[in-house]
Amino acid sequence: MNYEVIESRVWKHKVTGQLVSIYGACPWTLDSDKPNWEIVVRGWTVRNPYTNEVGICQPPWRTREEAQKFADEHAPNRTLMYD
Numbered sequence: 001m002n003y004e005v006i007e008s009r010v011w012k013h014k015v016t017g018q019l020v021s022i023y024g025a026c027p028w029t030l031d032s033d034k035p036n037w038e039i040v041v042r043g044w045t046v047r048n049p050y051t052n053e054v055g056i057c058q059p060p061w062r063t064r065e066e067a068q069k070f071a072d073e074h075a076p077n078r079t080l081m082y083d
Contacts, residue, residue, distance in 0.1 A: 003046035003071035008060035012040045023054065043067075048076040057081075 010019045011027045014036045020027045028034045043060030044067035061067040
Protein backbone atom coordinates (compact mmCIF):
# COMPACT_ATOMS: atom_id res chain seq x y z
CA MET A 1 0.00 0.00 0.00
CA ASN A 2 1.22 3.53 -0.81
CA TYR A 3 0.60 6.93 0.68
CA GLU A 4 -2.66 8.48 -0.49
CA VAL A 5 -2.26 11.96 -2.00
CA ILE A 6 -4.89 14.38 -0.65
CA GLU A 7 -5.52 18.13 -0.62
CA SER A 8 -3.95 19.98 2.29
CA ARG A 9 -6.77 21.94 3.93
CA VAL A 10 -6.75 24.42 6.78
CA TRP A 11 -9.15 26.74 8.52
CA LYS A 12 -8.47 30.37 7.50
CA HIS A 13 -9.76 33.46 9.28
CA LYS A 14 -11.17 35.82 6.64
CA VAL A 15 -10.14 38.97 8.53
CA THR A 16 -6.77 38.15 10.11
CA GLY A 17 -5.57 35.48 7.67
CA GLN A 18 -4.72 33.17 10.59
CA LEU A 19 -4.37 29.51 9.57
CA VAL A 20 -5.17 26.58 11.86
CA SER A 21 -5.38 22.83 11.41
CA ILE A 22 -8.68 21.21 10.49
CA TYR A 23 -7.62 18.30 12.69
CA GLY A 24 -7.51 20.32 15.92
CA ALA A 25 -10.12 22.05 18.03
CA CYS A 26 -12.81 24.32 16.63
CA PRO A 27 -11.05 27.62 15.79
CA TRP A 28 -13.78 30.03 16.83
CA THR A 29 -14.62 30.74 20.45
CA LEU A 30 -17.85 32.64 19.86
CA ASP A 31 -20.74 31.72 17.56
CA SER A 32 -20.55 35.26 16.16
CA ASP A 33 -16.98 34.56 14.91
CA LYS A 34 -17.91 31.33 13.10
CA PRO A 35 -18.78 33.06 9.77
CA ASN A 36 -15.24 34.51 9.68
CA TRP A 37 -13.68 31.04 9.28
CA GLU A 38 -13.52 29.03 6.08
CA ILE A 39 -11.72 25.88 4.97
CA VAL A 40 -9.20 26.56 2.21
CA VAL A 41 -6.88 24.34 0.17
CA ARG A 42 -3.20 25.26 0.44
CA GLY A 43 -1.54 22.51 -1.58
CA TRP A 44 -1.15 18.73 -1.44
CA THR A 45 -0.10 16.31 1.27
CA VAL A 46 -0.22 12.57 1.95
CA ARG A 47 -2.21 10.27 4.23
CA ASN A 48 -0.71 7.08 5.65
CA PRO A 49 -3.18 4.25 4.87
CA TYR A 50 -1.97 2.15 7.81
CA THR A 51 -2.18 4.77 10.56
CA ASN A 52 -4.48 7.43 9.00
CA GLU A 53 -1.90 10.09 9.89
CA VAL A 54 -2.00 13.09 7.55
CA GLY A 55 1.18 14.88 6.50
CA ILE A 56 4.85 14.14 7.03
CA CYS A 57 5.93 17.11 9.21
CA GLN A 58 6.70 19.43 6.30
CA PRO A 59 4.79 22.14 4.44
CA PRO A 60 2.42 20.87 1.73
CA TRP A 61 3.61 20.41 -1.84
CA ARG A 62 2.44 22.99 -4.36
CA THR A 63 1.30 20.45 -6.93
CA ARG A 64 -0.35 17.05 -6.86
CA GLU A 65 2.47 15.73 -9.03
CA GLU A 66 5.12 16.65 -6.42
CA ALA A 67 3.13 14.89 -3.70
CA GLN A 68 2.56 11.87 -5.92
CA LYS A 69 6.30 11.62 -6.63
CA PHE A 70 6.94 11.42 -2.87
CA ALA A 71 4.17 8.82 -2.45
CA ASP A 72 5.63 6.71 -5.26
CA GLU A 73 9.16 6.82 -3.85
CA HIS A 74 8.49 6.28 -0.12
CA ALA A 75 6.75 3.45 1.69
CA PRO A 76 4.41 4.49 4.53
CA ASN A 77 5.32 3.42 8.04
CA ARG A 78 3.07 0.77 9.59
CA THR A 79 3.35 2.24 13.10
CA LEU A 80 2.23 5.60 14.42
CA MET A 81 4.71 8.42 14.04
CA TYR A 82 4.93 9.02 17.80
CA ASP A 83 4.33 5.48 19.02
